[in-house]
Amino acid sequence: MSDPLRPRASLRTAVVWEVLKDALDRRVKAAGREALDVLDTGGGSGKFAVPLARLGHHVTVVDPSPNALFALERRAAEAGVAERVRGVQGDAHGLFDVVDRDAFDVVLCHGVLEYVDDPADSVRNVVAALRPGGTLSLLAAGxxxxxxxxxxxxxxxxxxxxxxxxxxxxxxxxxxTRRFSAEQLSGLVGDAGLEVSAVHGVRVFADLVPGVLVDHEPGALDALLRLEAAAAELPAFHSIATQLHVLAERD
Known part of the structure; x- marks a missing residue:
């Protein structure tokens, strides 16, 4: 069976999926449960939520767009995981109008901070949604x-x-509306009370390489994926990454 977290010809999400998969495995072992409770803030149509549900986790998606939530419902049904995916309309600012505090093992906050009025407030909210020992996956534009x-x-x-x-x-x-440096994102997470465990650069090269080189050169996609993975962990490349991914833990 293919790995549902393996991106399909997607250079845009490969690094995040690999980091997230490892974090989920660690959290499963720590929690002593195969099925985690996951919150995906700004999760839209379920690009991350549905594959996570296919792994057996219970995923709540909070998104302000009714259209995105409708697409999420359809995608989850088509994947056969509708019973493990719940979509609710809301945003990070009013997060606790729609979900409980201290209720989730893992929280995804991907592509949210670029648009909100107060990034620090949003980070504090998503952190407060975590259970003790929980994991935050934060992705934002670099x-x-x-x-x-x-x-x-x-x-x-x-x-x-x-x-x-x-x-x-x-x-x-x-x-x-805004973009961030790795230091800024780490600072927001630290100020909210979490310990940063890893920072990765995402799409360091992928957005700069002409598509024709990847599409028509044998083996180029896999080679570029390997290059992205290697560069993602090196701080020297964080400053030129299209996106930055921060992984953090709640004590």
Whole structure:
């Protein structure tokens, strides 16, 4: 049987899946239960939630979009895991209007902090949703990766603006409100009372390599996946990653 956490031709999520899979295995052993309670804040249509449910875990997805939650319900049903996936409308700011505190073994906060008004408040909330000993998986856009990408695309003014802006915002056409450095994300997590166990750079090279090189060169995809995995753990590459992944534990 294929590994449901193995990304299918996806350079965008490979590193996160591998880190998350290892963290889940450790949490299962520590909790003494095969099925964990997982909260996916901003989980949308279930890109992470459904594969997690296929592993046997119980996943609650909190997302502000009714359309995304409808797609989540459909995806979970098609995967045969509808009984293990619950979608509720809400956001990180009002998280405890829809879920309980201290109720989850693992919390995913992926692609949320780039949009919220108060990232520190959102991190405190997702941390408060964890049980003692629980694990936080935090994924957010990296500042340096955006600067590099804009510069390599020839948008030098936008690259400079992103570099100078404390939020990493490059202009009116920027779809994100803010981006982060690894130090900023680790600081938010630490201030919320968690101990950071690992920081990984995500999509260090994947967004910079022309697709034609990956699609038509034999073995190129696997080689690039291996390169991404190797670079992800090296702090020197965190500053140019498109995204940053922080793994942390609650005492």
């Amino acid at each position: 500042l340096g990766g955006a600067v590099l990408a804009r510069a390599l695309a020839g948008h030098f003014t936008e690259a400079h603006q992103a570099l100078a802006d404390p939020s990493g915002h490059w202009g009116a056409g920027d779809p994100l």
